[in-house]
Amino acid sequence: MYRPNFYESTCFRCNEIVYQVDRVGPLKDFTFFHSGCFKCAVCGTKLTLKTYYNNQHWTEDKEVYCSSHVPKIGPGHLDNSSVGIRSALNVPKSNNYVNEQIRGHARNSHDNELSPTRTTNGGSVHASPARELSRDTPDYQYGRFDASALHIAHALKQTELQKAYHRPREKPIDCYLDRDEQTKLEMKHRQEEDDLYRKFSKHREEENRRIREEIQDEWERELERLTNRFQQEMQVKKRRPDAEIGALTLRHQQERADLEKNMTLRRDKKKESLTRKMLEHERAATAALVEKQSHEMMELIQERRSEYMAASSLYLDGEEAPPYPARAPAPLPPLVSKFHIYTDPAEFADVDKIAISVAQEDQKTFTDLVRQLVGRCATDVEKARTIFRWITVKNLNNIQFDDNLRGDSPLGLLRGIKHGTESYHVLFKRLCSYAGLHCVVIKGYSKSAGYQPGVRFEDNRFRNSWNAVYVAGAWRFVQCNWGARHLVNAKDAPKPGNRGKSDSLRYEYDDHYFLTDPREFIYEFFPLQPDWQLLKTPITLHDFEELPFVRSLFFRYGLYFSDPNTKAVMYTDSTGAATMRIAMPAHMQSSLIFHYNLKFYDTEGDGFDGVSLKRFVMQSVVGNVVSFRVHAPCSGAFLLDIFANAVTPREYLTGEPMKFKSVCKFKICCAELQTVMVPLPDCASGEWGPTKATRLFGLVPITHQEALVFAGRELEIQFRMSRPLADFMATLHKNGVDEKRLSKYVQQNVSDDIVSFYITFPEEGQYGLDIYTRERGGPTAIHQNGSTEKEKHLLTHCCKYLINSSKRN
16 A cells, blocks of 8 residues: 655655655755755755755754855854853863863963863863862963864864865966066977977988888899899790790789889888887977976976065965965875865856867967966966866867978967877976966876776776876866867768857867866776875776776766675676666756666677567666666676766656767676576666656656566556656567557556556566656647647656566465
């Protein structure tokens, strides 16, 4: 029987019923919210369990607020007449006792002013005073509290932690470093680059000449050998018929053509190999030069910065803060996560607009470029952000360069990209130095294109580089290459030479790769130097290989693995079963839709004995955990790819196709199979169970809350509608039985807000039940004659059950 209290609570904001799958809470005094109602009571900003605040100054206030609008106690006046501190001021002073638990062993000028007490509910307890003194006693002094008191130390520590990522806004670089002075140093650096590129060009010409000469010498020797052999054969056969001589001549011509072709291939391969080696050498030399030049630029900026700070404040609004370090600090884990720096990329909307605007213009010097980017940025985070966004917007891979590109031209700034000697991460480091930011290039392995779970990092195939920039008081990761803009839809790719203003609309960037937290970054990148993992406990390369293969979308949705033993390679049990579980945050449960694909690991095959491998996976959702239980149909290795997309119920109900993106992959290994596995009934793809029905359609299960149902020869399944739905339809499926033949065994009935499905099973066995519905009343269509009519949405899949029918049930 249905028990409403078991599934329902009341939303504090809208006072409507909130169901388990759409519930946030319990919070303060066991209040609950719909995920859609979980917003700041003042500004309406969407909140999460990590970003909401309660009113700590009024116990009756159960509302939730964002960090900007949570009620705070304003400034006030405190003196010895204030009620709240009167008892503290009247505390007697002990002459000869100091509570070392509170003050420690050290004494200073304030020790004689402290009356060591601890407070309890409603009064004060003396810390074993030797004698009590009245206020009239000459030795009496008022009490004093400081940061060493145990009962406030924790609160002060929390305040310090919250302020750890806050930096006062600085004045622009123009205030303390003259543009001409910075440009002068840049011109010196450009001359060094010109010399280096001339060396590269000269070395390439010499090597190409050497290869041509070697191939030419080899060609002449082989041709001479071939010609001598032909002449000898002609001497032997000169008295033979003309036909044989003609055949010998044709053979010689063919051998010469083959020799020329082989020598051309050998030359090209040799040139390709040499070019690759030279490029590696040139990249290393360029990186070393950029490292030296970045150091010199940082020294200039820090010197002028220090001189300015000695004479005037560097910070706006009269704030002060520890200065940006003059030397690059040692690599250490950051004290606060990215979440504490910013929670939404929209916070950088103004900064991003600057980067996008600057990217549409041309600059002749890095000094001009960086000053245009960071001139209106007042924090180190904003500076790093504009540089990151400029690189991701610029789309450097598609820039067309002229062959006679000069270093002092606008595109000459990026000639390193043209020659392949300068990569995204080296360019990011260079630009950071012009902005006065410490930045390093980190080398290691990455789970990049072509990687699959289970692959070992035994060669240089997956070598990669990325950056760490020192902002917000710590080293933080940046991967410009992976964060760079990319086509949202390949079919929208602009035609070559067609640069329309709407071009930028076809691209998006990945914010995950800006200031990525080390605990997330380690899933995709492994540095060769353990310190640059920025983890409190570094992991080994073997540990990195075993970490699940996840993509940035996994973290964007706030997903995590509920089972700590989840690895990239999962092994089945004796029945061929293995389960992968992914947990969702509360605020995403109502919008995330998952999908999956299963295929053989070493081939592209996705079927077994004519049956799709998808039918050997059971996807279900219980609470905030989505499970994928794979039943291998045979021994071997399989690849499970899990996809996700965030949609609103309204979007899902339209029935329009949805685009899913991969969030993680697993290699499933089945060494031995002791049981014959049969595929699941051929139902619609997606999750099993009624959770989706509640989450997207507001259908609350009354009779069956689990995906798996055990029934006799008859079954009744009931739902209660929490919003108007119409035109229900259910289809029954069984392996080996035609779907049309089973249609007569399913009936449905709607009475008020109760929807009932009645199923009779023609025989025992395993069945799948698909349920479809649509909202009552769709969008309004306007006809040519002016009349209006409600359009109907397509029937949309609502949920499905796996039913085992048996007389014994």
